[in-house]
Amino acid sequence: xVKSRQLGQVAVTMRFFGENLSCIRGERLVxxxxxxxxxxxxxxxxxxxxxxxxxxxxxxMAGLTRPSAGQLGWQDxxxxxxxxxxxxRLHYVGHLDALKPVLSVRENxxxxxxxxxxxxxxxxxxxxxxxxxxxENIPGRYLSAGQRRRLSLARxxxxxxxxxxxxxxxxxLDAPSVDAVRSLIAEHRRNGGMAVIATNVDLxxxxxxxxxxxxxxxxxEDIWEGVT
Amino acid sequence: xxxxxxxxxxxxxxxxxxIGDSAIIVLFFVLAAVLFPFxxxxxxxxxxxxxxxxxxxxxxxxxxxxxxxxFTPDYEDGSLEQLALGPAPLEMVALAKAAAHWLTTGLxxxxxxxxxxxxxxxxxxxxxxxLITMALGTPTISLIGTIGAAxxxxxxxxxxxxxxxVIPLIVPVLIFGTAAIDAAIxxxxxRQHLMLMGGFLLGALVLTPLATAAALCQALE
Numbered sequence: 001x002v003k004s005r006q007l008g009q010v011a012v013t014m015r016f017f018g019e020n021l022s023c024i025r026g027e028r029l030v031x032x033x034x035x036x037x038x039x040x041x042x043x044x045x046x047x048x049x050x051x052x053x054x055x056x057x058x059x060x061m062a063g064l065t066r067p068s069a070g071q072l073g074w075q076d077x078x079x080x081x082x083x084x085x086x087x088x089r090l091h092y093v094g095h096l097d098a099l100k101p102v103l104s105v106r107e108n109x110x111x112x113x114x115x116x117x118x119x120x121x122x123x124x125x126x127x128x129x130x131x132x133x134x135x136e137n138i139p140g141r142y143l144s145a146g147q148r149r150r151l152s153l154a155r156x157x158x159x160x161x162x163x164x165x166x167x168x169x170x171x172x173l174d175a176p177s178v179d180a181v182r183s184l185i186a187e188h189r190r191n192g193g194m195a196v197i198a199t200n201v202d203l204x205x206x207x208x209x210x211x212x213x214x215x216x217x218x219x220x221e222d223i224w225e226g227v228t
Numbered sequence: 229x230x231x232x233x234x235x236x237x238x239x240x241x242x243x244x245x246x247i248g249d250s251a252i253i254v255l256f257f258v259l260a261a262v263l264f265p266f267x268x269x270x271x272x273x274x275x276x277x278x279x280x281x282x283x284x285x286x287x288x289x290x291x292x293x294x295x296x297x298x299f300t301p302d303y304e305d306g307s308l309e310q311l312a313l314g315p316a317p318l319e320m321v322a323l324a325k326a327a328a329h330w331l332t333t334g335l336x337x338x339x340x341x342x343x344x345x346x347x348x349x350x351x352x353x354x355x356x357x358x359l360i361t362m363a364l365g366t367p368t369i370s371l372i373g374t375i376g377a378a379x380x381x382x383x384x385x386x387x388x389x390x391x392x393x394v395i396p397l398i399v400p401v402l403i404f405g406t407a408a409i410d411a412a413i414x415x416x417x418x419r420q421h422l423m424l425m426g427g428f429l430l431g432a433l434v435l436t437p438l439a440t441a442a443a444l445c446q447a448l449e
Contacts, residue, residue, distance in 0.1 A: 062313060065449050088315040096306020102245035111238050115231060115314045155310075 014040050016061075016163055016194060020070035023056045030056050031216040032069070038196065040162070041189045043205055046198040048213030054198035055095070057213065058165050061196060062092040088116070090163040097152045101141030105132055108140050109154050118159025126158035131180060145172040157184060164188060164195040170203060178203070231316030232324050239328030249297060254336045257290035261344040272349050279348035280409035283358065284365075284402050286344070287337050288395075291369050294333045295394065296387045298325060298377035303447065312448055318441035322378070326371045326436065334366030350409075357412035357422075361405040364425040371432040372397045378443035401428060 017037035023030045030053035038044045046054045059065040061072065063083050072079045072086075079086040099108050106123065113123050127133050130150040135143075143151065149172045156164055164185070170178045185195050185205060197203065243250055264282050265275055275282075302308040311321045341362050342355055350358065376394035380386035408421035 064309060064312065084315055084317055087313045090313070092309070092313055094306060094309060096304075096309065098306040098310040100242060100305070100307070102242060107241070111234075112310055112314075114234050115311075115316070117315070 014075060014162065014192075014194075016072075016074055018061070018067075018070060018072045021057070021060060021067045021072070022069040023053060023060055023065065024068045025053075025056055029068075031213055034070070034211075034213075034216040036211055038194045038209075040192040040194060043185065043189060043195040043197060043208040045203075045205070045208045045210045046196065046213060047200070047210055048217075050200075052213035052217060054213055055167055058092070058094070058167050058196065058198055062090060062165050063087060064092070089161050090165055091116075091156050091159075091161045092165045092167075093152050093156065093169060094167045097148045099140045099143070099148055099151060102139060104137045104139055105143070105151055106136040108151060109158055112155050113158035116159035116161065123158050126154040126156075129157055129180060129184060130154040131177060146174055146177065149173055150177055153181060153184070156188070162193050164193065164197075166195065166197045166199075168199055169197060170199070170201065231314060232320055232327075235311065235316070235321060235324035236328055236331075239325065240331060243328065243332035249294075250332045250336055253290050253294045253333050254340050256293055257286055257337055257340055258344065260286040260289060262347065265347070276349045276351060279345055279350040280354065280358070280406040280413075282348055283341050283344050283350075284361075284405045284409075287341060287362070287366070288369065288398060288402060290337060291333060291366070291373065292391050292394065294329065295373040295377045295390055296380075298329055298374060299381055299444070299447075300377075300386070303381050308444065309448060312444065318444050319437040322374055322437040322440035322444065323433075326367075326374045326440075329373065330367045330370040334370050338362040338366050351413045353415070354409045354413045357409045357418050360418075360422060361408045361425060364422065364429050365401045365405045368401050368425070368429045368432045369398050371429075371436040374440040375436055375443060378440045378447065381444070381447035401425065404428075 015037060017035075019035055021034040021036075022032040034057070036044060046057060048054055056065065060067045063072075063079065063086050074086060074089070098112065100111075103111070106127065109123050109126065110120075113126070124133075127136060130153055132147065132150055132154060135147065140148070140151075149169075153169060156166075169181055173181065182203060182205060185197070188195060197205070197208075261282060264278070264286075268274060268278070299308060302311065312318055314321070338359070341358060345355065345358055373394055375397075376390040379393060380390045383389060404421045404424050408418045408425070411418045411421060
């Protein structure tokens, strides 16, 4: 309840956007002149074939990679002014699970949840929501790929953050877990949260806007011409 | 500050669960130090003469082994991304990592050092200086090691490159560490050596987190 009220209050002015973003990986221009904006309760689905830059865009959004051009903004200000504040309002679930084989399921989750200021009781409910109850004390090294994924996703609900950045969140998940993720995203949006989801499969999330990275793919042949 | 203690707690917990990693470093320290008498002969005066240098050099080499494990596991499993995305700035993460490295590697080396010194028949007057120089020197080494570890993240054969980067930076610690012990044994004042080492530590405390954070930022891009 507290969560929804807090998020609801700031929801009026909250907006996450990027303007004229470009990203160069290696020597390849992955995307250019990309604009997006997302408001509370909205979900943005990133599509595009493999290598089209979905992960790169998510990393730019998270502030892990600096865009080669353009800027990101929160409400009306650029996020480069204060990266720590930006980090504290987002959860990023990437391809890597950030899971330690020697720590138990609960310890793994608690590490990240405590760092983001999440209370202990949320850890229990997060494990429950991701169907990991009963596995609390199992060391991370015994988890299956799907269970690792679920533990990674449990970070989303173990501490509050208005912006979720999800990279192929349903990879390796069984059908009931995909449903669980879908309902987590729906609940997050109902509470005024935002979600950006990179995916190649149809997650069946209602009322989303789609951003196809292929629309922003640059003509790569030209960019290094004349640069020797 | 809360983030600092949380990260420190995590590191220590991880180190305790993988206690073998720290134990191997100390074991290497002991083994390398034990080899010297076999090489140079068991003549007591000779061993006593080379005790300060022998202990310090082998401690440095042992520390060198441990730096590769400093960020690599976190980098490979995505934990480093999550640490970077935490509310704490990367400088704080770097400082916490260095502190944890000292507690799990520097401190055990410091505790093992007097025992090695006994094997070398270090004169009694040298033990105090040995402990103090270790106490001032090992944290400096941990701090400087974080720069090397962060810079070589993601590179193949990072270990060798890391040694090349770090060894020149810690030579002053070695010089003044052994000089202080020699001075103590000879009955000369050790204060200026220790003050210089304290200065190195303070300088490293301020500067290395900045350099490490910049290198980590680069590695994550």
